[in-house]
Amino acid sequence: MDFSTVHLTPEQEQFQREVRTVLDEIVTEEVHEHERRTGDGFHEGVHLALGSRGWLFPAWPVEEGGAGLDRVSQRILSLELARRQVPGVTHGTTRLVWSGLQLSADPELAAELKPEVAAGRVRFCLGYSDPEGGSDIAAATLRAVRDGDEWVLNGSKLWTTGAHNCQYTFLITRTDPEAPKHKGLTMFLVPLDSPGVEIQAIHTYGGERTNAVYYTDVHVSDRHRVGDVNAGWATLQGPLSNEHGGGRIADGLEDLAGGATYTQSFDRAIDAAARWAKRTTRPDGTLVADDPVFLDRLGALIVSTEASRVTHGPMGRNKASLSSIAGVAELIDLVGPEALLAHGADGAIEDGVIEFAHRWAQGTATYGGTTEVFKGMIAQHVLGLPRLTLPGSKQWVR
Numbered sequence: 001m002d003f004s005t006v007h008l009t010p011e012q013e014q015f016q017r018e019v020r021t022v023l024d025e026i027v028t029e030e031v032h033e034h035e036r037r038t039g040d041g042f043h044e045g046v047h048l049a050l051g052s053r054g055w056l057f058p059a060w061p062v063e064e065g066g067a068g069l070d071r072v073s074q075r076i077l078s079l080e081l082a083r084r085q086v087p088g089v090t091h092g093t094t095r096l097v098w099s100g101l102q103l104s105a106d107p108e109l110a111a112e113l114k115p116e117v118a119a120g121r122v123r124f125c126l127g128y129s130d131p132e133g134g135s136d137i138a139a140a141t142l143r144a145v146r147d148g149d150e151w152v153l154n155g156s157k158l159w160t161t162g163a164h165n166c167q168y169t170f171l172i173t174r175t176d177p178e179a180p181k182h183k184g185l186t187m188f189l190v191p192l193d194s195p196g197v198e199i200q201a202i203h204t205y206g207g208e209r210t211n212a213v214y215y216t217d218v219h220v221s222d223r224h225r226v227g228d229v230n231a232g233w234a235t236l237q238g239p240l241s242n243e244h245g246g247g248r249i250a251d252g253l254e255d256l257a258g259g260a261t262y263t264q265s266f267d268r269a270i271d272a273a274a275r276w277a278k279r280t281t282r283p284d285g286t287l288v289a290d291d292p293v294f295l296d297r298l299g300a301l302i303v304s305t306e307a308s309r310v311t312h313g314p315m316g317r318n319k320a321s322l323s324s325i326a327g328v329a330e331l332i333d334l335v336g337p338e339a340l341l342a343h344g345a346d347g348a349i350e351d352g353v354i355e356f357a358h359r360w361a362q363g364t365a366t367y368g369g370t371t372e373v374f375k376g377m378i379a380q381h382v383l384g385l386p387r388l389t390l391p392g393s394k395q396w397v398r
């Protein structure tokens, strides 16, 4: 592993200043308030502003709607976006879907969509999870039946995050119910304004908004099929692998851990607890920050979150999630009841950052495949142990 410092060129330093100036302008308190209120993981104004600079797909050439950034500048941009807590869920799902479209979509459709995607006007969400279960994606039941040049869709999907802010969903459907389950699937890019699509909000304990989406006699042109008929499982492998942390460029400029973003709220909660300890005295008049037991326990949490960040791949995904869940609970124990005061409550620590981290951490055990499913992947694909005979077919591709 290369731990050497990355030295920025004058151009890269200038770019970093430019990014900070732009984000100062566009990531206002209103953006954070909107995110707290909606849990959308998306802000249209910010998304379009990033798109107008080519910063949604910054590696793409300028003439294709990107910014033609070098790898270090791409990393500068992603670190600054994370530091400013720019809502990025829909940006993330759009990137995942694009990785599948560029390989398998109708080339004319992809060419039409590309400038719109780069500008931020077209966005994609993931229509994978069935109401009956999300771990075993290949058991998808939503039916697609061919009707001339069209397909007719009937069924529903659960947890389609961002559907209400996207133009298309990347939908896994069952086209041959007689075939073995992995061989009867087909992917579509379904326009979400099609008649027969109904989106219903689901608000989670963690504060996110996701959706149930119902499809009743929805007609989709064959042009919107992605990949071959009944080859949906193969079409899905690229985006699924990317979601699980595959496809990273091993140049030291990417997050190592599959779940690096899962610790962000926990990290902010730790920082808030440290500042709280420096300004808070106990009934005996001693400063909390002078208490060696407090420092020892806080230090252990910092080590744990740091360790998640440098734990590679699927192990990092699980460590980030599990250490955040246990860690925030420990932080609440350390700080006391004040830590449970939510945003807006009198006396909430730094606007409820610890309370939020606690709620948010719980969901990280589920996103993109549960920690239990990932344990199976680690056993099979990292340790080379035999495949579990349990349901669940998410895959880790190294």
Ligand SMILES: Cc1cc2nc3c(=O)[nH]c(=O)nc-3n(C[C@H](O)[C@H](O)[C@H](O)COP(=O)(O)OP(=O)(O)OC[C@H]3O[C@@H](n4cnc5c(N)ncnc54)[C@H](O)[C@@H]3O)c2cc1C
Residues within 6 Å of the ligand: 125, 126, 127, 128, 129, 130, 131, 132, 133, 134, 135, 136, 158, 159, 160, 161, 162, 204, 208, 210, 363, 366, 367, 368, 369, 370, 371, 372, 373, 376, 388, 390, 391, 392, 393
């Ligand atoms: C806030 C939120 C946002 C989401 N966003 C999206 C999205 O945008 N698009 C989308 O398609 N999905 C999305 N999901 C769905 C998510 O991917 C699934 O919830 C997840 O894959 C688990 O599926 P499930 O909840 O149906 O649980 P199930 O698959 O029904 O599993 C139930 C339990 O069984 C365990 N289990 C299942 N299979 C195995 C196995 N093989 N080995 C060990 N244990 C197993 C699971 O760990 C779990 O505890 C989202 C979910 C949430 C909560």
